[in-house]
Amino acid sequence: MADCIFCKIASGEIQAKIVKRTPEAVAFHDLLPQAPVHVLIIPTTHLLAMRDVARGPGGDATLGRLMLFAAEVATELGLDPGGYRIVTNTGADGGQSVFHMHLHLLGGRRMGWPPG
Ligand code: 5GP
Ligand code: ZN
DSSP: OTTOOOHHHHHHSSSSOOEOOOEEEEEEEEOOSSSSSEEEEEEEOOOHHHHHHHHTTTTTHHHHHHHHHEEEEEETTOTTTEEEEEOOHHHHTTTTTTSOOEEEEEESSSSOOOOO
């Protein structure tokens, strides 16, 4: 999608600190990290948000693979012993600000609950 910042990161048009990449997904460090480890995981295909993945064809496989990819990244970044959080913000109430579906992988500190 032409004006999507995360599509541009996936294609390499915009620089990001890439952690891991497959043909289907890219993991890269968040520009404004909210934890010692804050990595974003995106599908390389433009999908607006979680609700669109859920509605679309093949959503179960897409989401399953994306979550497993996030877990692999967490392992590779050494987060397994301490644990981590994976979240996806959807729409205005979810606090989404970039409308290309993504997972946040957060770790390296104790997370609070409930989130703000
Ligand atoms: P959302 O608020 O949509 O759940 O999350 C969007 C995230 O993308 C935010 O944590 C924000 O810091 C991050 N972000 C926005 N623009 C860029 C960018 O150009 N590069 C990187 N690496 N992260 C970005
Ligand atoms: Zn996009």
